[in-house]
Amino acid sequence: MSSPPRAETFPANTPAVSQIFVTALSQGPLTRLELARRAGLSPAAVTKAVRPLIEAGYLVESVDEDARPALGRPASLVRVDSGRALFVGIKVTGDEVIGVLTDLCCRVLLARRLPLGDRAPRAVLATLADLTQELLAEADGLGVHVVGAGVAVSGDVDRAEGMVRYSPFLEWREVPLAELAAMTTGLPVTIDNDVRALTVAEQWFGAGVGLSDFALVTVGAGIGCGLVVHGRVVAGAHGVAGEIGHVTVDPAGPLCHCGNRGCVEAIAGDAALVDRVRAATGAEVTDAAEAAALAHEGVAGAQEAYARAGEAIGRGIATVANLLGPERVIISGEGLAAYDLFAEQIRNSFAAAAFGSAAQCDVQTRPLPFEEWARGAAATAIHSFIGSGSHQ
Template structure:
């Protein structure tokens, strides 16, 4: 296995330790008894898992001032010490890199954006390295170690291998990004699909906290989907899962960059919408913002483009609901700037296509800036730190 050098390692690499730590991260501070209940573990297992984490300073114990007096040991509260370590997270788009520096509780301390000079691997790596270095220097506290970095990229990303198999917006194929980034950043690096990383953050800190089954669907340059099933983020056997953007909803529809026709992304992705608006208006529409403006001006045919996009997204979400029966679907992404144009169409198509009780799925809208996606990359790095991903042998 390829070894990853770390200045420090998590003191207890056991499933119980990871489970207790993430429970305290999302729900803490908690008593040991409450942590055991939420994690589905015995109190003895929690006590055993907590001990080395307390000794190493990753957890701290506080007296519960509201606790009723009881015989025996007081029911103190245990929480994650966010000041124990820092992690970097970078979200890479086709045009820029968005970076954040978070504490161990994944609270953003610093955030920066840098434009990408071009989309070549070397240029992106240089920008990510410069951004990560700038965040570390600006943090300015030598007593707080930066223990890892996460990089979130769109497309087919194999997190376990650390390889970007295919990223359509960066035009990358089979890039060993984790290994390359570790070399230039000087940190252990976790590479993940951007929507899947965002899903980790939503599971730990956002609209997915406390849910065992939910989905995150993102609308923008692409149509992405992250899945949580039985409390675990689904990665798929080969790093691909939840590709709702490539569910075919119209066999006679436009050609998708994946080679198929009528995919949700080929109808509702920003490039597809802009191209279709150009066709129906005969105008030189440069980007999604101009397309939205034309729709708001009621230019003939433009609202119908967004209506079809909304229908495609709604049918894609219904497919997720029919297959997995999630408690909630969270819709986010930069495409939500046009949400007023297709919100009703998404809901109508979802209701029409969802089968039976699947239609009861709670659909929530959460506009999130790219800094939150970068936070998701940092969350993926924290996740790898407390439960390392296996890496292939070299």
């Protein structure tokens, strides 16, 4: 077993330091003048903020050879030293644990998977610890310290308290996962809802970079939604902001596991699709892949199930657009494997339900494997390490 990583703190003694670092992290490399413009700070404030970050090795400054002017001093670019620190990100699903080792810029260096035979917290923690130790052993060989870990699970997750309030797929209630995972891994641990974690990664390192307001909608086992409003990932007062999976789109629709009827998830989630295809076709369908295969073969009942799912998802996305007016909605999740079966219905339903200029929202798809969800968990660990949550 590798030795426990040493504790390390990020030199963010003011909000400006965090703000400058996050700007360089997500949008760099940049000149100091451009850093000041994008961060909304004065050049003097940037100079003061950059100094401790350079001294601590988190930022480096170098000449931009590609932009060397004919006269005068060459431009200098400020960028993050991605190898300054490493992070572990872990995504827990119903049947496996996926882990990644990333650098400070959230680039995946290694990825590992371990099967999960038992969903009880004790068994999950043991698997999580084994996977983390594998990644730490690899990190030892790189000679760089792992300074934090993030764990992402589905359901109602209280990041501030480190508590999984309720995870229907894991059948967990009130599990203090952050504390338990920190004890078993020896690392500072941040936990979050898996969709919000993926949203952090998209905000800083993906399709949301530079956007003040966007939404990430995930389709698959559940229907999730992460929200970024005025540059902040929004959890809401009770940690469940963005739950479009439980927006009712058909009051007479099927019963949802939340107790209501006609929720988006009760119509478009994988389990709902499997049930509907099985009922409509009489086929012994056991999972979403088999349901999608029947629809691709042209079986009418299966195609109708996916068409109805697309309509529900489109209405759910329109609800987000009408309420928040995001610049972009990114659709992702494992359900995109069957996206061609309901893409048209999503677009048409969204256009019909979006009010006025909300229909101009840029809706795009972004297929992401589960390793990217684990990367999202690492992004939350980076977010916590920088300490920007109270400043951004």
